[in-house]
Amino acid sequence: MIDKGFDTEILSVGTELLLGHVTNTDARDVSEMLSKIGINVRYHTVVGDNPERLRRCVEIAKSRADIIITTGGLGPTCDDLTKQILAECFGLPLVENQAEREGLYDYIKYSRNFTPNNYAQALLPEGCTVFHNSCGTAPGCAFEKDGKTVVMLPGPPKECQAMFVRSAIPYLQKLSGGQIVSHSLRIFGIGESAVDQLFREEMDRMVNPSMAPYAKECDCLLQITAKADTAAEAEEMIRPVMEEAAGRLGEFVYGVDVECVEEAVFALMEKNGMTFAAAESCTGGEVAARFTDIPGASAHFLGGAVTYTNEMKAKLLGIDPALIAEKSPVSYEVAYEMADRIRKISGADIGVGVTGLAGPDGDGIHEVGTVFVSMAAADGVWVRELHLGEHRTRSFIRRLAGNHVYDMMRRYMTGLRILGAEKTI
């Protein structure tokens, strides 16, 4: 699978990265996209806005990589050195690009902060392919020289991603001999190490297609990748492997090529024309916030109650305060009521509830990490008691509790058994 001639280094330029003020998400995003088109990233380097150190980093990259992709340092200020140094290291003069200068003029004449140094952005290495920046002012570019391919992208993540997808991928794809296709099975309910054990023999044996498990924040994935002359052939190679793997993982697969379990729930709700509402305690609105971050969520999410106190559970949901006092707010019974009542109040097809202890403080009764998740539908109410780990962080427990809520909905909508939960009507 390793192509000679496609070893890539991503060189990110910016002192703010070395101070730890900014995380290098550009290197991650570009790496992820490159791996999908069959280009192997071998190194990431970060260097500050210092001409001498940047020059030395470019020389090292030239010595060990075939493709050098820079991010950052294309702006108008004196800190922005990338184009000058790269052009210099490859012996190319910078020349003004007329179209980009005119574009800059259009853009900045409306800006409150117009300064003539903005025009420096239109200076580009002679003979390069110009990448217009659809989200900002600084253009990127690419050129081939001395047997190396150089691609320069802007630093702001949105600009970097947009330019990579729109301009750099088509430019680079012509270098890659063949097409890489990659799909991932997203898995919730069993961990990366269990997936690793399940497929150890295949992973050691298979080369093309290949498979590998990866841990994500609160779930994991199995990625299957193939390379062939055409995308259709690569798809054909992947299909039986995907089917076999999905069959073996069974109910734990929540989606293919999705990013999170709420995205899978969104797709199922689209398919079935269903709606839901949420009553949240320990997740504090996060279950609602995660779903509503998906464009189009309003067709399926009606609303929710964040009932952080016992009083709010009574006022917004009408739960009997005596029940809460008797059973404690972190209980099977209160979780049951939360899902059932938010469903009835909202008129949604599904109501979900979540109450528990995300920590760091406990309630003197339950250990931190104790969470009850619940789901009410036309044909029953299910409640599940979870122990998500008392040494976990508050954020982790909240996130994982939310995944369990979404996984209950997924299982309900696909007719799977609802794990560990009890059907009570």
Add this chain to the structure above:
Amino acid sequence: MIDKGFDTEILSVGTELLLGHVTNTDARDVSEMLSKIGINVRYHTVVGDNPERLRRCVEIAKSRADIIITTGGLGPTCDDLTKQILAECFGLPLVENQAEREGLYDYIKYSRNFTPNNYAQALLPEGCTVFHNSCGTAPGCAFEKDGKTVVMLPGPPKECQAMFVRSAIPYLQKLSGGQIVSHSLRIFGIGESAVDQLFREEMDRMVNPSMAPYAKECDCLLQITAKADTAAEAEEMIRPVMEEAAGRLGEFVYGVDVECVEEAVFALMEKNGMTFAAAESCTGGEVAARFTDIPGASAHFLGGAVTYTNEMKAKLLGIDPALIAEKSPVSYEVAYEMADRIRKISGADIGVGVTGLAGPDGDGIHEVGTVFVSMAAADGVWVRELHLGEHRTRSFIRRLAGNHVYDMMRRYMTGLRILGAEKTI
């Protein structure tokens, strides 16, 4: 401010970083902490689990840095190469550390996945200072050889951070001549470029203390750093600069050394013993979720209603459907009712509301990015109409709308004018 002899390179080892499956937060976290103790990070490098490439990266780091800090690759599997290669590059044998081996035995005898290769983690470079891992199994270490200082940290972010703070900082601090102290003013309501203009002259002139502005996701900060023989002296140097800068930025400073505006609101609520509740539409629970992610939030946040549909605004908050139909759900009047009613329902000191269009679809009336934020308190209700930019992403608009909600609360609790809003009672 640049010390000869403290140039640092952070070398992160792991193929998952090069595939883009994981973001290199270790390099960011370690960089941020190093900058606070006066150690200059010059380079970050990422390399995969490949002995030959790792070896070459170590050689490059030796040639250009005085301190090499590695992250990752200390675990028990055959992919974990960092200790072996570093020891080899510095001509040190690996020897088994008896205390760590016994610690591993205690740890893994309870583990379901015990395998003898776990003991490889107790092999460490001869003569090194061992850093015990309080959050995991793989110990880290540090040594000095050939005029270089080497520190090895585990890859999982929680383990890396904990070990850095507990073991690496004390180890490194003895190398640094003097103490660095740094504070940041967090700013909302004016942008990084305006801050840059406001302090351009000082920033160009000042060396110690120094100041620099940085953009964050939806706000910015001004960082002021000083170096002196003792921390107290550095604090003394920073104090007048902080006072002057805070005075000039005035009402736009929402906190010192805080991470986000909800943290500033949390601190003010702690101080004043106040509570709040939230009625959210376009932010979909995110205002509640952000606050409740703070440990201790339950003392100040009573709850909220996520009223994503008109019906839920009527059912959960009791807003007259005729008003919604007449004025539209994205309106001054509906925002007013949301804040006022959630305050009355919950009995909180402050009620906040937010309704708007986060996009990408519009409502045919307002442009995307139109958001009304509102706040009700004992002495009035305030509503503000915002236009957050129709070309912004859904996530950005939601985040920024939430910042405006929190900033209203901050301004109210500190007696500042509430920007652009109207007091109506």
